[in-house]
Amino acid sequence: MLLAISASVIVVLVLLWEVAWPVAAEKIACWRARRARIEVEGYDPGRERRAEQRARTLLRSCVNEEEWAMYSDLGFIRVWGGLSDGPLGDRDGGGATYAYLIYPHKPIVAYLPQTRRLLSEYCVTFPDETRPYGSTRLPDSDDVLAKWMALTGDERRIIATANMHLPGRQVDPKQVKRDLWRLGQWEQARLRDQRRGAGSVPAP
Amino acid sequence: MKPGHGEILIAEGDVDVPEEHDELVDAFREQLEAGMWAAVPRADSGGRRQAQMVSSFEAVPQDADRVIFFPRAAGGR
Numbered sequence: 001m002l003l004a005i006s007a008s009v010i011v012v013l014v015l016l017w018e019v020a021w022p023v024a025a026e027k028i029a030c031w032r033a034r035r036a037r038i039e040v041e042g043y044d045p046g047r048e049r050r051a052e053q054r055a056r057t058l059l060r061s062c063v064n065e066e067e068w069a070m071y072s073d074l075g076f077i078r079v080w081g082g083l084s085d086g087p088l089g090d091r092d093g094g095g096a097t098y099a100y101l102i103y104p105h106k107p108i109v110a111y112l113p114q115t116r117r118l119l120s121e122y123c124v125t126f127p128d129e130t131r132p133y134g135s136t137r138l139p140d141s142d143d144v145l146a147k148w149m150a151l152t153g154d155e156r157r158i159i160a161t162a163n164m165h166l167p168g169r170q171v172d173p174k175q176v177k178r179d180l181w182r183l184g185q186w187e188q189a190r191l192r193d194q195r196r197g198a199g200s201v202p203a204p
Numbered sequence: 205m206k207p208g209h210g211e212i213l214i215a216e217g218d219v220d221v222p223e224e225h226d227e228l229v230d231a232f233r234e235q236l237e238a239g240m241w242a243a244v245p246r247a248d249s250g251g252r253r254q255a256q257m258v259s260s261f262e263a264v265p266q267d268a269d270r271v272i273f274f275p276r277a278a279g280g281r
Contacts, residue, residue: 047208054210062245062272064253107280123280126205130238133208138275142205146274149243153255163279 047133055141062145069190074182077102077144079151081110083159101179102147104140107170108162116180118167122159124150205274214273219266232261232271240273 060068067077081098098119101109107121126146127136138146150158167173206212215231217224236242236259243255244265255272258264264271 044208051206051208051210055205058205058211058272062253062255064247064251067253124277125280126275126277128205128207128275132206135207137207138205139207139210142210142274145272146205146277149245149255149257149272149274150241150277152253153243153257157257158277161277161279163281 044133048139052139052141055139055145059141059145059148063148066190067148070183070186071141071144074179074186075103076179077148078183079148082155100151101176102144102151103171104143105137107165108147108151109167109171109176111176111180116177118173118176121165121167121169121171122162123165123170124158124162205272229261232264235273239276241276242271242273244268244271 059071063071063077071077079100079102081100096112097114098110099113100122101111103109107123109121110119111117112119124147126138126143128138129136137143147158167176214235215228217228219225219228232242242258242264244258245253246256246265246268247253256265258271
């Protein structure tokens with residue numbers, strides 16, 4: 001009896017080992033891969049920081065004061081759409097005022113300001129395949145400036161180039177709604193400040 | 205615009221000086237042949253800022269003080 005139970009236990013253990021070991025081995029390999037220190041060739045955090053500072057200076061020199069303040073305070077820029085039939089053609093929201101939110105290294109989000117309804121995401125990148133410093137990726141503020149120039153300079157072309165997706169594919173709609181709310185608050189505060197400034201009498 | 209660097213001065217000169225004009229045209233062409241897009245930041249009469257995309261040196265407005273080259277857009281994922 002004891003012998004039979006022992007044999008059964010051994011068989012069960014062997015079978016469990018056969019089933020569990022591949023899964024466990026994969027988990028261990030994943031854990032090791034996550035923990036492994038990966039040397040990124042040519043990556044220099046100091047250089048990236050300096051690049052971002054230069055990019056911010058360039059961005060500031062191109063956009064207007066409100067857009068620069070928006071980017072500094074909120075981390076994105078709003079650009080008004082200029083296509084008469086809207087970004088989606090006649091299909092949705094054609095004729096209504098629409099705008100885009102430009103985030104660094106995220107899709108451009110189109111929305112209707114009056115209702116805050118999100119229309120679509122436009123996934124677009126500006127890869128430099130020469131990889132001058134080991135990366136194809138522009139500094140954050142350069143990415144924003146490239147999108148700003150492309151949208152204000154030739155909106156139709158950039159929209160046609162981008163891959164269009166429904167809202168929420170990459171940018172969390174809740175985050176966008178929060179950003180739109182923050183933008184509204186920010187604009188109201190700016191308006192109040194401007195009114196206060198305009199109403200004040202300068203000292204003699 | 206360059207990854208890992210930001211803004212890089214490619215060429216500068218006065219378009220009214222023939223030698224400098226030719227240098228600017230060569231630099232412009234070189235950038236476009238490398239697959240870059242070119243844009244001129246502008247301000248309209250209402251103070252609104254926008255960019256003007258240019259595809260040839262002749263299309264650059266006379267009063268432009270700079271042309272910015274940036275990588276051509278591609279559809280992202």
